[in-house]
Amino acid sequence: MRAWRTTGAPGGLEQVEAPTPEPAPDEVLVRVEVCGICRTDLHVIDREIPVHRPSVTPGHQAIGTVTGVGDRVTSLVLGDRVGVAWLRRTCGQCAFCRRGAENLCPRSEYTGWDADGGFAEYLVAPAAYVYPIAADADALETAPLLCAGIIGYRALRRAQLPPGGTLGIYGFGSSAHVTAQLAMAAGARVFALTRGVANRELARELGVDFVGEEEEEPPEPLDSAIVFAPAGGLVPVALRATASGGTVVLAGIEMSDLPPLSYTDALFRERDLRTVTANTREDGARFLALARNLRLRPTVTAAPFDALDDAIDDIRRGRASGSLVLRVAA
Numbered sequence: 001m002r003a004w005r006t007t008g009a010p011g012g013l014e015q016v017e018a019p020t021p022e023p024a025p026d027e028v029l030v031r032v033e034v035c036g037i038c039r040t041d042l043h044v045i046d047r048e049i050p051v052h053r054p055s056v057t058p059g060h061q062a063i064g065t066v067t068g069v070g071d072r073v074t075s076l077v078l079g080d081r082v083g084v085a086w087l088r089r090t091c092g093q094c095a096f097c098r099r100g101a102e103n104l105c106p107r108s109e110y111t112g113w114d115a116d117g118g119f120a121e122y123l124v125a126p127a128a129y130v131y132p133i134a135a136d137a138d139a140l141e142t143a144p145l146l147c148a149g150i151i152g153y154r155a156l157r158r159a160q161l162p163p164g165g166t167l168g169i170y171g172f173g174s175s176a177h178v179t180a181q182l183a184m185a186a187g188a189r190v191f192a193l194t195r196g197v198a199n200r201e202l203a204r205e206l207g208v209d210f211v212g213e214e215e216e217e218p219p220e221p222l223d224s225a226i227v228f229a230p231a232g233g234l235v236p237v238a239l240r241a242t243a244s245g246g247t248v249v250l251a252g253i254e255m256s257d258l259p260p261l262s263y264t265d266a267l268f269r270e271r272d273l274r275t276v277t278a279n280t281r282e283d284g285a286r287f288l289a290l291a292r293n294l295r296l297r298p299t300v301t302a303a304p305f306d307a308l309d310d311a312i313d314d315i316r317r318g319r320a321s322g323s324l325v326l327r328v329a330a
Contacts, residue, residue, distance in 0.1 A: 003057050003120030004308050010047040013309050018057075021116065021124045022068075028076050028127050029068030030084060035118030036061030036143035037303070037324040038174065039230070040086070042315050043254050044113055052114045059326070060086040060111040061146040062118025063139040073127040083131040083288075084118060085146040086110050087278055103278040110278070119308060121328060131284055134292070144174055144298040144323035145291050146284070152179030152226075153287035155251040155276045159224035161188055168222040170214060170238055171229030172199040174323040175251065178298050179226065180208055185294050191218045194229070198321035202299060217241060226251050232258040235273070236266045244269035251276045298323045 003018045023029045041058040043049045062084040066076050076082065090097050090105040097105050111117045111125065133142060152175040161167050167183050169176050172194035180190045180203070191210040192203035203211045210219055214234060221243035227234050230252045236259060238248045248271065261267060299322030303311040314320040 001121040002305065003116070004059075005055050005057050006045055008054060011045060013045050013312065015306070015308075018120070020122045023070045023073075023124045025070040025072040026126055026128070027070045027124045028066045028073060028082070028130065029122060029124050030062065030064040030082060030130075031067045031122055032062050032064040032118050032120065032328040034063050034139045034143050034302075034328055035059040035326045036146060036148065036174070037308070037311050037315065037326055038147050039315060040147070040253050041112060041119075042312055045312060046316070048254050049113075052110075056113065057116035057118075057120045057123070058112040059118030059120070060084070060113075061143045061148070061325075062111075062123060063133055063143050063146075064118075064123075067122070070127070076127050076130070081133045081135055081137075083133045083142065083146045084111055084123060084125045085129075085131065085150065085284055086112075087281065087284075088115055088129055089126050100280065100282070103280050103283075108278065118328070119326060129281065131288055137292075140300050140302055140325050141297055143325050144178065144300065145288060145296070148175035148298070148323060149178045149291055149296070150279045150284045150287050151175050151251060151276060153182060153290070154279050154283050155179065155226045155249045156183060158247070158274050158276060159226055159249045160247045160272070161224040163187060165189070165223035166191065166209075166220065168193060168218055168225035168238060168241060170194070170225065170227040170234045171231075172196075172203050173228060173320070174298070176226070176228040177202055177206060177322055178296060179228075180206055181296050182290075182294070184208070185296075191222065193218065196318055196321070198319075202321050205299075222246060225249070228252065230255045232256040235259075236261055239266035239271055239273065242271055244271070247272040247274060249274045249276060300325050302327050
């Protein structure tokens with residue numbers, strides 16, 4: 001099968017011919033149709049987060065069809081359509097797993113980081129961690145929901161946005177533009193603060209209430225803010241823009257160092273600063289059902305399989321707008 005793999009150097013990515021994997025007893029083999037391209041894939045490729053496997057196939061927003069099942073799998077059958085997301089496996093026994101916080105499991109594993117992911121014609125995944133996908137769902141539009149959407153959903157929940165409140169979104173990439181639609185569907189006012197002409201134009205097309213530069217002061221205090229851009233310098237900016245009692249959520253897996261925070265200007269008056277770490281399967285199931293009911297539609301640009309390295313470079317250089325999705329199946 002064709003697959004993309006990281007090499008030994010930061011930024012290294014090569015296309016290879018690899019054997020089709022065999023599912024373990026609790027896994028399924030999935031023939032990949034498409035796979036969303038996430039900034040986390042860039043972090044893996046560029047080694048901006050710790051290396052878990054020296055040579056790994058990235059990709060953790062895969063839509064495909066089950067073509068093989070392990071001996072212990074009873075929940076899925078050949079021909080089922082599924083989505084394979086970031087969270088791949090947890091221990092199920094630690095204190096975090098037992099209390100429903102499996103995203104904090106110290107032995108958690110991740111698709112495209114600990115195990116080969118969806119930038120390949122086939123992948124294997126534990127049956128208990130994949131999501132059922134409707135046969136009539138558009139694969140290109142559904143793929144970004146498996147990480148960009150789920151993480152945005154968790155970030156929005158942690159933002160504690162009051163009904164009808166004002167949400168500031170810093171950075172307006174794949175996850176942010178899905179989250180904006182979700183917040184507006186719930187009646188929120190959304191202010192998008194982002195760099196890049198294409199990102200600002202996308203925000204205007206979606207009908208947000210205000211569009212400005214990343215460090216621009218919004219026209220009124222924010223009830224909540226989510227920082228999607230991996231820029232630590234935006235944290236004090238977002239905190240200062242947030243009203244008393246407001247919440248700022250940091251939604252990325254990686255972020256540049258935060259500058260010193262002024263307690264009086266940034267944190268006083270009961271402002272909360274929170275982070276997001278991966279997601280639970282419950283997050284995914286709830287969000288995907290909600291997205292289908294609301295008919296959320298990411299803005300998608302499809303990339304051919306042979307052009308993955310160019311698409312990754314578009315993300316690296318800030319040229320991408322909305323969500324990028326790799327076409328895998330011919």
